[in-house]
Amino acid sequence: MKNIKILMFILFLLALTSSFSLAATRLEISSPGEQTIPLAMPRLLPMAAVQAGVAEEFNEVLSSDLELSGLFDQVDPASFLSDATRLGLKRTDIDFYQWRVLGTEALIKGGYSYSGGKLTIEMRLFDVVSQRLLTGRRYIGKLTDVRKIAHTFADQVLLSLTGEKGPFSTKIAYISNRTGRKELYLMDVDGHKPLRMTNHKAIVLNPDFSPTRKEVIFTSYAKGNPDLYRKEIYTGRESRVSLKKGLNISGRYSPDGREIALTLSKDKNSELYLIGTDGTIHRRLTNHYGIDVDPSWSPKGDQIAFVSDRRGNPNIFIVNIHTLEVSRLTFEGKYNATPAWNPKDDRIVFSRLDKGVFNIFTIRTDGSDERQLTFGEGNKEHPRWSPDGRFLIYSHDLHGEKSIWLMRDDGTGAKRISAPGGDDLHPAWSDRW
């Protein structure tokens, strides 16, 4: 009897495990069915009294930022159901079924209140499929901070979905001749709030942001010679960093912010040097009769890409700052200029003169996989990366007017960000602001 019981138990176990012992079929899925995330973003709703303009401005900025990211396919608000009109910021308050019906995977909901000059905006990002809260933030500020809050939350959305913060709450420095002279300006990533930073009444060129402090360096002819200046953005304090005889141009901060690579022509020939933030020369990087300009640091801070005509035409070269070994990066094209090293350390962007027009190209740091990102009429020059390496800004000379444009790193989604009314060029993207 006991043996029968044991036998029965073994048979039961076998029957139980048989369902799990199926031979698995091996498959490969090598691309997603949808290459964007369906996102719904109903209008910001008032949590107390309605304040005119807040919801419209906030939604416009947030929508524009997320559109630019290329990650999302925004669901048409005309198809929204009743849940879009309900201020439900808790997971349990949301009718996720309504959003599933619309094919949405991500949902952004928010509310605002304004009282006593204080604006409070509460934002939530939900995963519609798993009905989870992905991120939530409460922002407190003034009425004038609506755009800033929207940019900040856009960065937060990207952080939550990709693991990397977006670049929308950063700043762009550029040179503009709106006053009749080339001066340094600062603006938001979407081109709003342009602010003139200098009043040198002379030519100002090549700005670059400090990675550690809220300051920029640039070259100015204010004293007659092209000297390198440093300017603190909030205090407005300004000083000359390098005032060697001849060129003191195209200064670029090292990733740790302790040194500056620049071109000096104090010895009659343009060479690359490393100087300290106090202006003292640390090291000469190049020593060749050719012209060496436009340095750009690798994110690790051990190499610098630059332009040199040492082989005849201007091409991109890379110098190791420890060994001073120089290697050539580009071999195609007759004029390659203004390189910028990707923060992700995989590609270098530059502009190339091809058939009489400058266009933007990228190339791997080993010289392989060269890609042209821009096409069409008008010179596209001075490309620079966003701090996350997802976007590029550049100056575009179209119909006789130079303006600042922004695009994704694959060349898609290009759009003008600087306002009309002057020539804008030499953009530089700040780090996290």
Next chain:
Amino acid sequence: MESSRKQRWKQLQSVFEPGFKQMILVSVLLHILVPALYYAPFFPKREIKKPPVYRVNLVNKIVKNPQAGRPEAVVSKKPKAKPKPKPKPKAKPIPVKPKPVAVKPKPKPKPVPVKPKPTPKPAIKKPVKPKPVVTPKTEPKPGVTKSQKSALQKRLEQLRVAQDKKAQAAARKKRIEELKAAAAAEVANTPAIKSPIDAAPVGMVGAKGDEAGVSAVAHVQEFIRQQWAFSKYMAVGTPEAEVLLSYNAEGTLIHYKFLRKSGNEAFDESLRRAITKARQLTQSLPEAMQFEIVFNLKDMLDR
């Protein structure tokens, strides 16, 4: 003759046991009573549930070993029906319909002559009144016109509304006919699907099985792919993950687990979302099945 019948009857009666008649009677009564009780409203009755109707898609039926052929083979019969819309050139009905629209304005004049009729009635009264004074002639006029005018206007408005409705309905019909004609023309112009194999049966291209239908594996692969949303701008490097999915024969996901994660949280999270969306297949499977699926972005990143 009669005596013989009686004799037989007596013989039969002798065969029956005593009380046989009562027994038959009771039996009949019981047979009547039972259905009477059943249909009487005293007892609640259970509704007999009709068995569900299953619709089997023979064109894209999921099978384990599909035969050689092509999935849309049966669909090729439809093009035969397509020629029908061709002769439809519904352009013909379109010119016909505008005519009724043009006819409709006619009703407008009709009501107008009808309403003047009430006015002549007071006109008959007028000749009687002229005797006293000339002034009374004016009195009947306003009395009649006020009520009649308002009635007339109301009627006119009603007619106008009715006419507008008719015109709108006609315009709508015309538009529908136009769209139908355009759709038919589009269908007629679309080239029919041609198979490389003449008279190909329902199956899969290059399959070697013996069942009419499409491969369960291919169906699951495509279904899960469709549920997966991931942007190339989220990709860092070349992520790859491996997931084990167990489906029962009804096509319901019983269990899944990551055999190997990509290390990219956004990528893995997108797979979790896709699997959640694919927890119920659109069709049942031939049997409970397990799939080891390797997810990567080879095709997306190879630009």
